[in-house]
Amino acid sequence: MANQAAERAGQLPPGEARYPDEPSTQDIISRDKVAAPGWVRSESYQFLGDEDISTDRYKDPDFAQREYDHLWTRTWQFACREENIPEVGDYYVYDIGRHSFIVTRVEDDKIQAYYNACLHRGTMLRAPGSEGYATEFKCPFHGWSWNIDGTNKNVLCDWDFPHVDRDKFTLPQVRVERLAGFVFINMDQDAPPLAEYLGPEFMAHLDAWKLENRYVHCHVSKVIPANWKLTMEAFMEAYHVIETHPQVAPSNADANSQYDIYGEHVNRFISSLGVVSPHLKGQVTEQDVVDQFTVGDASILGDADRTLAEGETARQRMADMMRVMFEQATNSDLSGVSDSELLDCFSYTVFPNTFLFAGISLPMVYRFRPVPDDHRKTIYEVLFLRPVPLDGECPETAECVHLDESQSFTEAEGMDPGFGEILDQDTENLFLQQRGIEASAKQGLTLGNYQEIRVRHFEQAVDRYVGGGA
Amino acid sequence: MADLPRGAKKHAKIDDTWVLVCNVNDRLLAVSGVCSHQAKPLWNGRVRGGKITCPVHGARFDLETGEALDLPATKPIATYAVRVADDWVEVCVES
Numbered sequence A: 001m002a003n004q005a006a007e008r009a010g011q012l013p014p015g016e017a018r019y020p021d022e023p024s025t026q027d028i029i030s031r032d033k034v035a036a037p038g039w040v041r042s043e044s045y046q047f048l049g050d051e052d053i054s055t056d057r058y059k060d061p062d063f064a065q066r067e068y069d070h071l072w073t074r075t076w077q078f079a080c081r082e083e084n085i086p087e088v089g090d091y092y093v094y095d096i097g098r099h100s101f102i103v104t105r106v107e108d109d110k111i112q113a114y115y116n117a118c119l120h121r122g123t124m125l126r127a128p129g130s131e132g133y134a135t136e137f138k139c140p141f142h143g144w145s146w147n148i149d150g151t152n153k154n155v156l157c158d159w160d161f162p163h164v165d166r167d168k169f170t171l172p173q174v175r176v177e178r179l180a181g182f183v184f185i186n187m188d189q190d191a192p193p194l195a196e197y198l199g200p201e202f203m204a205h206l207d208a209w210k211l212e213n214r215y216v217h218c219h220v221s222k223v224i225p226a227n228w229k230l231t232m233e234a235f236m237e238a239y240h241v242i243e244t245h246p247q248v249a250p251s252n253a254d255a256n257s258q259y260d261i262y263g264e265h266v267n268r269f270i271s272s273l274g275v276v277s278p279h280l281k282g283q284v285t286e287q288d289v290v291d292q293f294t295v296g297d298a299s300i301l302g303d304a305d306r307t308l309a310e311g312e313t314a315r316q317r318m319a320d321m322m323r324v325m326f327e328q329a330t331n332s333d334l335s336g337v338s339d340s341e342l343l344d345c346f347s348y349t350v351f352p353n354t355f356l357f358a359g360i361s362l363p364m365v366y367r368f369r370p371v372p373d374d375h376r377k378t379i380y381e382v383l384f385l386r387p388v389p390l391d392g393e394c395p396e397t398a399e400c401v402h403l404d405e406s407q408s409f410t411e412a413e414g415m416d417p418g419f420g421e422i423l424d425q426d427t428e429n430l431f432l433q434q435r436g437i438e439a440s441a442k443q444g445l446t447l448g449n450y451q452e453i454r455v456r457h458f459e460q461a462v463d464r465y466v467g468g469g470a
Numbered sequence B: 001m002a003d004l005p006r007g008a009k010k011h012a013k014i015d016d017t018w019v020l021v022c023n024v025n026d027r028l029l030a031v032s033g034v035c036s037h038q039a040k041p042l043w044n045g046r047v048r049g050g051k052i053t054c055p056v057h058g059a060r061f062d063l064e065t066g067e068a069l070d071l072p073a074t075k076p077i078a079t080y081a082v083r084v085a086d087d088w089v090e091v092c093v094e095s
Ligand code: FES
Pocket: A118, A119, A120, A121, A122, A123, A139, A140, A141, A142, A143, A144
């Protein structure tokens, strides 16, 4: 279009160009039968510069140390879901680097998080990565013990510790906030409250999703051979779809996806499904789009008849099918849900290490943590959240399945095979990218102004905490 | 059987052995009632997903295999055969 020509001629401001002669995400969504809500129908892109992203952040152990000193200690992090600790005395150990916290329900409506270390000689009170139910937190070494509320319960041979004031030997806490069924912690006593940290726009989006009414249906973790930020960035754009996920492109508007940023800690994309990629324009019929639709929690569609009627669009058919099948499979009421929410991929980064997905067909949460002492490795977790069934009986919270580095995501129980394959494709690139960045003559990553804005926005937040880099 | 509806657990001393029987999704699983870590009673622990956590130090065991899943336990707990005869739950503690 004229705009494109203008940009190529250098007249359009940077970041304003879009895929030429293609409908925008908003154009696609506006044609849907069941209209999308405001949080879908808005845009919030901003140009943030076009300098290269320095690569020391991915390969320098000192940079990783600065992250531990200044970033992980000062940010709000998703520690667990409320349904991981439904009853008083239930706990979940959240580890980040050398830090470890026991997140526990101390009253029906009160959750606290303690530094996971004995105040005698330091032994962990609970194993890292463990969860369970406790009547007390008793140290396995000399048996010092704490009540669920963190107060000291017992000091063995207290005659030998006249210098210990048991009232002062309460387990030190970090801050806890609960939001939409997620339990967040922050080590920084001076950090802004979570709602302020996330910003009013995102808070309004999250409020609309009602993720508190979901439960963990599937939980998988795998160690990925790349820096945690690089691993996250593999999921921040749909630009890679045509090359990395060729099987998805026939039913994904990849190159005309929408990218938005909200404040300092949240960004998102909307990537429409049931619509052919602009890269494949003219090569695929509407019937092909329906036939090849595999993305997400699609196992639920089973063998339903996908033959399109005259004039029917693939996207509308997919939305109609999804609505019926998901209602049946999850025993939930989706009548008020828009076609876009049923179909599309809404991927949000919540800084520093969580992705939240808003839709129905792609109901994931991702969490990324560096492997302690190895800045080239990441613990990547995928959770699927399904709506709590209408009959109100919440299925048991899925336990985490740990895959080893060589295993496929498709091997995890509860994982849709088509989605597992997509995750394999995403993560298989990462070993080569990490090693390539280390091998490169070029000391920076070059980013697209629009499609890779989330990467830049994210790294600018990293820089604000770590206080270095370009 | 009346004492062991779905989700319930029951402990008893048979000869000299503390035994814990759990009804996990309508299957009866019997294990040692004593934690392999420091011999604390396991029956105050909570059962989730076919596993029991010791409420004192946090050791966790698979109720089917007895396998220790979390530190500080490293050794399994015994598992026992269970049968139901005329509404009585019987556990075989012979080795
Ligand atoms: S280290 Fe915990 S009681 Fe001694």
